[in-house]
Amino acid sequence: MKVWSEGPARLGVRTAAGRDALAAALLILLSTARLLPAVHNGTLSALAPGVVAIGFTSAAADLATIALRRIRPVLALAAASVIPLAAMLLPARPALIGVGAVVCSYTVACLLPQVRATVAIVVCGAVHASGGVFATLAGGGHGGLLTFWGVLPGDLAGMAAAVAAAYLLPATAGFAVQARRAGAARAAASIARDREERARTAVAEERARIARELHDIAAHDLSAIVVQAGAADRLLDRDPAAARATLRAIRSQGRDTLAALRALVGLMRDSEPGAADGRAPALTGVEETVRRFRTTGMDVEVSATGEPRPLPVTTGLAVSRLVREALTNARRHAPGAKVSVTTTFGEAGFAVAVRNTRPDRAARPTGADGSDGGYGLLGMRERVTHAGGALTVGPQPDGGWLVSASFPAAMPASSPASSPPEHA
Structure with missing residues (x-):
């Protein structure tokens, strides 16, 4: 299925309807290729040129229904059921006639509600079978639906089998695909609700x-x-x-x-980011957090770039919480790893990053199922977003892990929002 999608895409055909049109065109070309040698060798010399043209046109029209199978599936199936009946009146069977009924039956069963699809397929199959029986009883020379089915003239049982092959078998496959897609959709919806x-x-x-x-x-x-x-x-x-x-x-x-x-x-209260008043020391909370983790034996290195300055309280709280959660996760999931805490003060804002190397031993599971069941990253993301920042979390090429956040430039110290009113 992936190859079927990617191949036409290289030719500029990117929609499902476009791929159907391409398939119909290729089948019509194949039918034409089958017709040309017969004309060249004189196999069809006994037939009038008009009969040959009508036969080729019938085959092309039958195959063209494939191009409409997603746009108008019932109409395409009806056309694919009637066209071969007309071709049965010809003294020669056109190549690939009847293939449209197979493809359109499958499509109707895939796309339409089951009751409506069943009615459409049964009606079209019954019409086709009735027309074939009538043509046979009236003395037609050909029976059945598919050239490769091999139905002998007057073989009503074979004709019934051909009807089943052309309609019921593709419909069964289509209904199975529709059921599988519905089950996958329900499972995806359940997963989304759980998440x-x-x-x-x-x-x-x-x-x-x-x-x-x-x-x-x-x-x-x-x-x-x-x-x-x-x-x-x-x-x-x-x-x-x-x-x-x-x-x-x-x-x-x-x-x-x-x-x-x-x-x-x-x-x-989900207030607007960056709306909190007041200022906080730049790295006081970070330094205290790192000091506490070092006392537990963690190898934590701290580095700073730029000129430190006071941060808005929301930013300071977000940074403190991020560092605490990131160091906790590193201690839990990457025991023995080296951890670095980097802070950067720039003109565009402030950034903090906590990076740990690959652990030197396996982490011990903290729950019965081997998972800690925590939601620290969600808490960090909410805190960082509230402060107007952006959080980045993910693995590193060396096997480590990175948690980083960037915040917009801090408000000037003289901003009226930097200190609440005296009566507040």
Whole structure:
């Protein structure tokens, strides 16, 4: 089937209807090639030229129905059933006459609903068989449908077998193909539904994790603000300068906390990428994450390119989560591999990449079926997309794995979105 599609494509025939037309043209040429030697050798000299022309035209018309089999399948089958009946009245059987009925019967069974296809095939077969019987009883010299079937004149049983060969056998094959295609379509739809359900479940789990992170941010940062506020209260009378410095630190931390909370809430609400306020240190979260993984024995190398600068909070959270998930996956699936974390600050934006080499030993399965059942990549993709970035994940030629993300240029520090209003 692939060769049948690719061969005509090289000739510029790229549609199914075009391939059918090409097949019909080739069969007509073959019929013509069969006719020419007979004319040259004088085999048909006893026949009038008009009879020969009518016979060739009948064969060409029968084969031309193949070109219409997908466009008008019932009409093509009806024509392929009637044309050979007319040819039976001729004193000589044209070459390849009756082939159109075989091909069109198969096509009708493939393309049309089963009931409609059955009715069309049975009616056309009955008409053809009735015409053949009538022509035989009336004294016609030829019977049957296919020249290669070998039906003798007056052999009604052979003619019935020829009808079955021309209509019922191709129809059976066509119905089988239609059933197989329907089964494949149902299986594909079921797989798509399962994949969509797994994706929805993964996103829900990711948002539940985000909610937990939101709680952690609130609990940690607000506790720190409360402690700093108590210290400022104690310093207010004896060291006003220190108290003012503490209050400024409280205001700064409050802004960062509020920006982080807004970023997380915006992610759970599917807000527009890059809409979160506030700025975050460029690589603080990455450095802390790498430090924790190094304590577990992982060989992690960190490199940076460009001049570091503060990032929007959504970008900082996305980068931190990406690095954490990528290092977790490397530890789980590529034990003993060397891992590199590369960050790039450029004029066009910021990029981070986590790449691991080929593992030096096989990973141990984490589930009963050998799979971890995790959806970390889905979570990373949602986080990166929310921050306005693009995620790339895939194997490397050396047997390793790459997780990288790029983000657009950060907003200037003077942008009004860089700090929330004082009353927010």
